[in-house]
Amino acid sequence: MGYIDEVLELVAKQNPDQKEFQQAVKEVLQSLRPVIEENEESYRREALLEKMVTPERIIMFRVPWLDDNGNMQINTGYRVQFNGAIGPYKGGLRFHPSVNLSIMKFLSFEQCFKNSLTGLPMGGAKGGSDFDPKGKSDREILRFCQSFMTELVKYIGPDTDVPAGDIGVGAREIGYMYGQYRRIRGAYEGGALTGKGLTYGGSLGRTQATGYGLLYLTKELLKANGQDIAGKTVAVSGAGNVAIYAIEKATTMGAKVVTCSDSTGWIYDPEGIDVELLKDVKEVRRVRLDAYAAARPSAQYKEGRGVWSVKCDVALPCSTQNELLLDDAKMLVANGCIAVCEGANMPTTLDATHYLQENGVLFCPGKAANAGGVACSGLEMSQNSQRLNWSVEEVDEKLQTIMVNIFKNLDQAAKDYGMAGNYVAGANIAGFKKLAEAMIAQASF
């Protein structure tokens, strides 16, 4: 049995119930075959792959908080510090009832390669809680964030581990957590959290960065394949931070976005999604998507899932993991879709990914396509260290350069290993090589 298969077997044996983690490891390791085979002896000696699939540290903790009725509630908090070989741990916090150790490990594993791809000095981590922010009052969210940070503060800091937002964690939650961090530490360490508000060390452009970055990369990928984003019909899933700013940038680039979705239903708007209305529904009023359709005559709201059934040229899954399944991939291909770029982390299942690739659809994985968010967080850390604020133009220009470079690197890596056009392999190989070199150099950890 080859080295990769041995390690995959080990991961399955050691983590039998962690299906998302196993899925992420499988996707990465399988595409690394040519690189591993050419260095198998030295990698085995270093136990490089075993190290790479084992988190440096997992922190799990109890989060007690008082609800509005004065009753104590208990949730579980997590921080998985997966790999710190190329910089301080970096990765978002997710508050969602589906959060468990498997999801935390898959996200932090992916984050290691993503952060490596950005070219910035950041290690990989992820954290969060099974706390469900839906239906909670603002004061309940505050008390939860205070309690969560009271424990997490022991393990993070500008030079050790720098969390940010993810599903269920936006500017409000980051503000509450930073307040508690500062209170306990007794020091102004802005670089300990990113995604901060603009009045206390946040970076201009961070809110938009993941969605905008997704479009900068998609544009580059289409250009490299003789296509233009302008004039394309785009299907987007999700209606959160990533989706909203992906829709905004796609629209300004001249594409027409005709769908978005949340966890209860989806919108089909053949005239193109009205981004300002969507922001009002989701960012200001924080209500369900049916409110969008109620305010827009051209839009239809449908219960359940269905965005991938619509005819489109480009699909951008931007909600959550495993939301684009094999049957969805078949519909996209049948409807003439030419490109799928992942705004979310691992939204496409492995069989759906293979189907898309086998049918000639350009496919860019999330670890490259959504790296704009963490890249901009890296820029926020640089500004905090310098105690300077860069203009929005400066940040956006750097973001564009990073996304174009990510695409060039993964395109080149795929070509170097005889897999031109396989951007999954390209992203994994480009992210892996830098990480592997740094880990081998620091053999003692």
Ligand code: NDP
């Ligand atoms: P948000 O919480 O802002 O939005 C998430 C969106 O996805 C919401 O519309 C939500 O619907 C929907 N959603 C979440 N979970 C489910 C589910 N289980 N089933 C169906 N719909 C669901 O999160 P973000 O936009 O920040 O994150 C979206 C994705 O992008 C995630 O995979 C995240 O890891 C990834 N990502 C985010 C980055 C960032 O900078 N924010 C950076 C890189 C990746 P509802 O409103 O009903 O809850």
